[in-house]
Amino acid sequence: MLVVSHGMHARPAARVFGHVRRAGVVLRENVVEATGLSQATVSRTITELTGAGLIRTRPDMGRVGAVGRPSVPVQLEGNGHGVIGVHLGRLLTTVCVADLRGRVLERSEHRTPYSLDDAVALIRSAADDLRSCDPDRVIVSAGVVAPWSSLRLPSEDVGRRLGEALGVRVLPADHITAAAAAEHAMDGQGFAGMTAYIYARDTIGFAIAERHGDQTTVTRTGLLTHFPAGSSAPCRCRSVGCLEATASDQAIAQRAEAEGLIDQPDVRRLYESSEAGSTRATEILRERARVLGRAVAFVRDMLDCDRVVLVGQGFTSYEPARRQVIEAFEQATSLSPLDVTFGRYGADLQAVAASAVALVPFDEDPLGLVRRARKGAVEFSSR
Numbered sequence: 001m002l003v004v005s006h007g008m009h010a011r012p013a014a015r016v017f018g019h020v021r022r023a024g025v026v027l028r029e030n031v032v033e034a035t036g037l038s039q040a041t042v043s044r045t046i047t048e049l050t051g052a053g054l055i056r057t058r059p060d061m062g063r064v065g066a067v068g069r070p071s072v073p074v075q076l077e078g079n080g081h082g083v084i085g086v087h088l089g090r091l092l093t094t095v096c097v098a099d100l101r102g103r104v105l106e107r108s109e110h111r112t113p114y115s116l117d118d119a120v121a122l123i124r125s126a127a128d129d130l131r132s133c134d135p136d137r138v139i140v141s142a143g144v145v146a147p148w149s150s151l152r153l154p155s156e157d158v159g160r161r162l163g164e165a166l167g168v169r170v171l172p173a174d175h176i177t178a179a180a181a182a183e184h185a186m187d188g189q190g191f192a193g194m195t196a197y198i199y200a201r202d203t204i205g206f207a208i209a210e211r212h213g214d215q216t217t218v219t220r221t222g223l224l225t226h227f228p229a230g231s232s233a234p235c236r237c238r239s240v241g242c243l244e245a246t247a248s249d250q251a252i253a254q255r256a257e258a259e260g261l262i263d264q265p266d267v268r269r270l271y272e273s274s275e276a277g278s279t280r281a282t283e284i285l286r287e288r289a290r291v292l293g294r295a296v297a298f299v300r301d302m303l304d305c306d307r308v309v310l311v312g313q314g315f316t317s318y319e320p321a322r323r324q325v326i327e328a329f330e331q332a333t334s335l336s337p338l339d340v341t342f343g344r345y346g347a348d349l350q351a352v353a354a355s356a357v358a359l360v361p362f363d364e365d366p367l368g369l370v371r372r373a374r375k376g377a378v379e380f381s382s383r
């Protein structure tokens, strides 16, 4: 589970920093209003956050024509600090450096190695390469996300080993929970009720974002790996017709390769083939979309959630089939009509999701994080 917003329970520094991060350029009085903290506390906290290099004042953007002492706006300091995000996928591993807004600055993609030792070595060297592009940026924390159960890896151990290799605290999280947290962060914290984020790429599953009082949590609730999709595709569980074996990126790419439509099992080749006019490639992609749409209806009917957001390249990368997903959902759902939307991230989702996890500790103690990272950076560079 990820707590993505602590609301009133968080420290003042976390509340002020969180609001400034989301709001862009913001006046102090708006920070007071949004956080519910006193003017004195907000002023003192802004001074501390500015001193730590986490936010900066923008006197050039002061309110023109305001009566009395002009209010000096503040905004997030985009340079200076950053986080490392790692997505350890079943097939591909993505490593990135992001700023404190969660914007991915540099990233690289690699084949996932077979052993954990090799994976740690690969991630360390990829992170060193990315850090060398901007050596003055102090890395404050890192996040590692993965489909842990299908990799058969203990998330806490991987987090600890990567922490030793990277020299910062590494927070591990499930990759679907992380994708939901990244989307939810952009949707705004104010949304009430329950949102189901359904994810499809090489794995298929869902996570739920829910508000409890003024705290928002994202929970990974289920994998749809062996959900019966009604096809004849053989699954690694020795049954037939399981959802991932029918509709994952890997499954449809392998099917297209076996039919001779593409020369290697890469789903991007299948998109290209469809765009180049192959009717069979288009049919495979539309059929996959219908299978996913029916699974979306099942999840929605089971949860009776208030909103559904579809995330992951299996839903977002091939725009012409979005209509088939929605039509199949509408035909299959038994409950009243519901708006189903697509997530905002495409090919960068894994990097953005891992960075969102790396940023979670900022919701607890941003000043402590920076203090420890600067101390660690000195020790790290002198060893």
Ligand SMILES: [Zn+2]
Pocket: 225, 226, 235, 236, 237, 238, 239, 242, 245
């Ligand atoms: Zn199965």
